[in-house]
Amino acid sequence: MPSRSYMPFNLDSKFAVIDVETTGQSARNGYIIEAGIVFIDHRRITGTYQTLMRPPVSIPYFITMLTGIRDADVYDAPDFQSVSDELLHRLEGYYFVAHNASFDYSFFKSEFERMNRHFYMDKFCTVRLGRKFFPELKKYNLDRMMEYFGIRIDNRHRALGDALATAEIFIRYLNHPNALEVFSAYAAAFDKKNLWKERLELQIMDLPEAKGVYIFKDHYDLPLYIGKSKNIRGRIMSHLRDDHLSKKKRLWHSTDHFDWIECGTELEALILESRLIKKYMPPYNVQQKNWKDYFYVKVTKDRYPLVLTTTDKNSDGAEYIGPFRSSKLLEYLLIRLQKHFKLCPELFRERRTKKGVCFSYHLQQCTGACGELISPDDYRRQVNDAMRILKDMTDMESEENIRVYLSSPDLWGDKYYYVREGLKNTYEQLKEDPALFREKYFIFDTKDQTGYFIQHGVLRKILTGDELEDRNLLRELFLSEPVDIPDDKEALDERLTIRRFVRMNRERLKIVEAV
Numbered sequence: 001m002p003s004r005s006y007m008p009f010n011l012d013s014k015f016a017v018i019d020v021e022t023t024g025q026s027a028r029n030g031y032i033i034e035a036g037i038v039f040i041d042h043r044r045i046t047g048t049y050q051t052l053m054r055p056p057v058s059i060p061y062f063i064t065m066l067t068g069i070r071d072a073d074v075y076d077a078p079d080f081q082s083v084s085d086e087l088l089h090r091l092e093g094y095y096f097v098a099h100n101a102s103f104d105y106s107f108f109k110s111e112f113e114r115m116n117r118h119f120y121m122d123k124f125c126t127v128r129l130g131r132k133f134f135p136e137l138k139k140y141n142l143d144r145m146m147e148y149f150g151i152r153i154d155n156r157h158r159a160l161g162d163a164l165a166t167a168e169i170f171i172r173y174l175n176h177p178n179a180l181e182v183f184s185a186y187a188a189a190f191d192k193k194n195l196w197k198e199r200l201e202l203q204i205m206d207l208p209e210a211k212g213v214y215i216f217k218d219h220y221d222l223p224l225y226i227g228k229s230k231n232i233r234g235r236i237m238s239h240l241r242d243d244h245l246s247k248k249k250r251l252w253h254s255t256d257h258f259d260w261i262e263c264g265t266e267l268e269a270l271i272l273e274s275r276l277i278k279k280y281m282p283p284y285n286v287q288q289k290n291w292k293d294y295f296y297v298k299v300t301k302d303r304y305p306l307v308l309t310t311t312d313k314n315s316d317g318a319e320y321i322g323p324f325r326s327s328k329l330l331e332y333l334l335i336r337l338q339k340h341f342k343l344c345p346e347l348f349r350e351r352r353t354k355k356g357v358c359f360s361y362h363l364q365q366c367t368g369a370c371g372e373l374i375s376p377d378d379y380r381r382q383v384n385d386a387m388r389i390l391k392d393m394t395d396m397e398s399e400e401n402i403r404v405y406l407s408s409p410d411l412w413g414d415k416y417y418y419v420r421e422g423l424k425n426t427y428e429q430l431k432e433d434p435a436l437f438r439e440k441y442f443i444f445d446t447k448d449q450t451g452y453f454i455q456h457g458v459l460r461k462i463l464t465g466d467e468l469e470d471r472n473l474l475r476e477l478f479l480s481e482p483v484d485i486p487d488d489k490e491a492l493d494e495r496l497t498i499r500r501f502v503r504m505n506r507e508r509l510k511i512v513e514a515v
Contacts, residue, residue, distance in 0.1 A: 020036075054078065214227055216258060217258065265462055296311070451468050457491075
């Protein structure tokens with residue numbers, strides 16, 4: 001007798017035992033080339049169905065060697081779309097059954113998704129059921145189960161032949177003494193496992209096939225995951241196909257609905273995605289959650305000004321110099337300036353380690369600001385002179401400055417390895433795309449036929465259609481007066497995002513430098 005917690009399952013239900021032959025192992029980029037179906041009603045085989053299908057790709061050699069199906073065999077066969085309505089009609093009212101059901105089911109789903117159609121059936125897996133009925137067996141593959149039950153078929157590794165073998169195995173499960181208990185427990189999980197997925201899949205079908213940003217949200221309307229795609233619906237569907245991964249499974253079970261923002265271009269979506277991730281900090285996003293740290297030198301308004309390194313630029317009356325992309329490089333520069341101008345190292349810290357004059361003063365490497373042995377005005381002049389040099393060095397994105405730093409003998413110690421590597425990386429980028437480091441430049445995307453006007457590293461205007469042919473408009477953009485671009489975290493992050501976009505799509509982009 002079944003457990004009281006389970007509703008008794010009707011063992012005389014209708015089952016469609018399905019097997020497919022495909023062009024590969026992954027439903028994401030594979031296609032069905034043959035489908036075989038065996039229909040069971042009241043624990044008896046009542047009919048069969050078999051058809052070849054013409055895929056949009058060539059059949060791989062190893063698939064032909066396994067199944068015997070060649071490109072010539074499917075040349076005149078219908079494609080999946082042509083038989084899809086017939087398949088849905090035949091399968092209506094049946095349970096989906098297969099050996100390793102997730103494989104066959106995933107290919108059916110993918111084929112329907114490519115047609116923008118929803119496909120859902122409650123499914124039984126004969127491998128999982130075999131483990132319940134015969135736990136003493138070590139293997140549950142189709143050949144082992146056929147051997148165990150003494151089942152023989154003629155067309156092994158063909159869809160209908162394998163479906164007939166699976167159907168014979170499944171009927172033996174239905175007639176097992178413990179069938180009612182096992183099937184009732186198995187079917188009880190359908191509501192828990194699949195209703196949430198069916199509900200979300202229906203929502204996905206209403207999503208646009210457009211560029212933009214998509215957002216997984218919980219029932220409180222809080223973002224769980226944010227992404228961008230050239231095809232919003234297709235990308236979310238691909239997430240659903242990965243629901244076997246534990247993290248993806250938790251995401252889907254937490255999702256109540258989706259939101260999306262359509263964008264005109266891929267770059268717009270990339271920038272918007274980065275901003276939204278940093279704004280909402282979704283728990284299932286791993287990358288891009290933190291602002292890329294840029295470093296500033298902060299000179300306070302104290303009588304004897306402190307010179308500090310910070311990642312935050314505040315409106316506190318202090319002077320901020322930067323941004324710097326490398327903390328190691330900035331550390332090197334400050335050490336050199338402090339020693340050259342004999343600035344007090346104690347005043348390069350938020351909190352002093354000792355009162356009175358510092359140890360550097362006794363070594364004649366400090367003018368004595370720590371012990372007020374120099375006037376505040378004189379010391380501030382020293383600081384201003386040092387910071388003036390630092391300001392000139394903030395433009396690290398020039399070949400001349402980088403060559404000077406790389407040629408410095410003080411930069412060749414082991415402790416400055418990362419400084420050298422960072423400078424070398426920037427230098428290589430400069431040689432490859434020097435226009436990227438200019439005040440104004442224009443990016444033309446040859447694939448999307450879209451233009452992006454960039455000023456101070458930030459996207460200022462998007463050009464499409466006739467605008468790309470308007471020379472007067474382009475001239476006006478290049479000759480326009482400089483615009484003050486804030487160097488806040490959003491602007492800095494946008495600059496990084498644009499450069500990442502250029503780096504990832506270098507082959508299809510053309511970059512024009514403003515003259």
